[in-house]
Amino acid sequence: MPELPEVETTRRGLEPLIVDKKIISVHIYKKKLRWEIPQHLIATLKNQTIRKISRRAKYLLIDFSDGQLVMHLGMTGSISVVPIIEPLKKHHHFELKLDNSSSMRFHDPRRFGSILWQKNDEELSLLKKLGPEPLSYEFDENSLFNASIGKTKNIKTFIMDSNIVVGVGNIYASESLFLAGISPKREAGKTSKKRYKILVNCIKEVLSESINNGGTTLNDFSNVDGEAGYFYQILSVYDRKDMPCNRCSGTIKKIVQNQRATYYCPKCQH
Ligand code: ZN
Numbered sequence: 001m002p003e004l005p006e007v008e009t010t011r012r013g014l015e016p017l018i019v020d021k022k023i024i025s026v027h028i029y030k031k032k033l034r035w036e037i038p039q040h041l042i043a044t045l046k047n048q049t050i051r052k053i054s055r056r057a058k059y060l061l062i063d064f065s066d067g068q069l070v071m072h073l074g075m076t077g078s079i080s081v082v083p084i085i086e087p088l089k090k091h092h093h094f095e096l097k098l099d100n101s102s103s104m105r106f107h108d109p110r111r112f113g114s115i116l117w118q119k120n121d122e123e124l125s126l127l128k129k130l131g132p133e134p135l136s137y138e139f140d141e142n143s144l145f146n147a148s149i150g151k152t153k154n155i156k157t158f159i160m161d162s163n164i165v166v167g168v169g170n171i172y173a174s175e176s177l178f179l180a181g182i183s184p185k186r187e188a189g190k191t192s193k194k195r196y197k198i199l200v201n202c203i204k205e206v207l208s209e210s211i212n213n214g215g216t217t218l219n220d221f222s223n224v225d226g227e228a229g230y231f232y233q234i235l236s237v238y239d240r241k242d243m244p245c246n247r248c249s250g251t252i253k254k255i256v257q258n259q260r261a262t263y264y265c266p267k268c269q270h
Contacts, residue, residue, distance in 0.1 A: 002073040004058055004134070004167030005210035010079055011055045014104070017081040018062070022049045022099040030093035034074060034114040037094060041117060045069070045096065057130050057166035067119040070127070074112030080105050131165045134203055139165055141197035148196070151188040157258040158188035159203065168203055171238045172210070174263045176202040178237045183269040184255075184262045237263040 002010075026042045038044075045064065052063040060079070062069040071079070084103045088095070094106040094115055106115065118124045131147075132138040147164050148155075156177060159168045168176070177184050179202040182195055191199075236246055240263055241254040250267035 001075050001169075002058065002077065003169040003172065003210075005207060005214075007058045007060060007073060008055055008211050009214045010073070011053055011060055014060075014079060014081065015053050017102065018050050018096075018098065018104055019053060020049065020051075021102075022047065024097040024099055027095040027097070028093070029088070029095070030111070033093060033108065033111045034072070035116065037115045038117050041069070041115075044117070056127055056133070057162060059127065067117055070114075070116040070118055070124060071106070072114045074108060074110065074114065076110040077106065077108040077113030080107065129163060131161070131163050134165050134167050134207055139200065139204075141193050141200050144200055145191075145193040145196045148188045148191060153188055154184060154257055155182060155186045155188045155191055155199075156184035156262055159199070160258075160260075165203070167207065170260050171235065172203065172206050174238045175236060176206045178264060178269060179206065181269055183266075184257060184264050186270075237265060239263065 023045045024047075026045045028037050028039065028042065031037050031039070044066070048064045048066075050062055050064065054061045054063070058072060060071040060073075062071070071077075073079070081098075081102050081104050084097055084101050086103075088105070089107060091107050091109045092105045093108055093111070096104040098104065106113065116124060118127075132143060144159075144165065148158060151158055156173050158164060159176070160170065160173050174184065176199060180195070180199040182191065182199060237252050240252045243252050244250070245252055245265040245268060248265065248267045250265055252263055252265055255262050255264075
């Protein structure tokens, strides 16, 4: 599943290819993704110029004069910009033909992705309820500590909650907690502000490193130029069950929390 770093990598790759380009035509080949692609986009976006591409959590936001296209890659989605003459593939569901003979295409075999529209004066409810961006100044030990007060759930599940902070996926949660020396089983509400400060820094570090590496979680992640990329980030605990901890030589354990696999070192994390 594309995580925040892959989405940010996609954004950075798309930016120079689509910003300031004008839409010649809009094509919806498969209407039903996670939700239906609004049919009005065909008329709304025609002859419009792309002003900006930004990201909020795992949503890509493409700005036009009247509103924003809101795209989510779901489980298997990817976006590429290719020459307009290149043949479509089976799972290309949406296409924006641009005025420089290139075309932006949305590819999604499992169709859990989404393409939505929000006008300038409205915000989709799914964006409204999101917590702060992990790499922003708003995400600090105060916001995290204050949100944790009274929370009895474990700290790993807590930091993966997008109402608390967005973009801390399963791999990043395990890795950040290891780096911070915090047990994933610790109760969120029983963690000191001092430890949250360390954790916040570790989350920022793990995500930044992954973004710099172009995303880590997918071995079939496609670059915006349509080429498959094989990105690799060294993982300290994730997917390393029964292997030696690289800090203490103890054994990495695997447990399940909130139906998700958690990896940690019982000796280094408490
Ligand atoms: Zn260890």
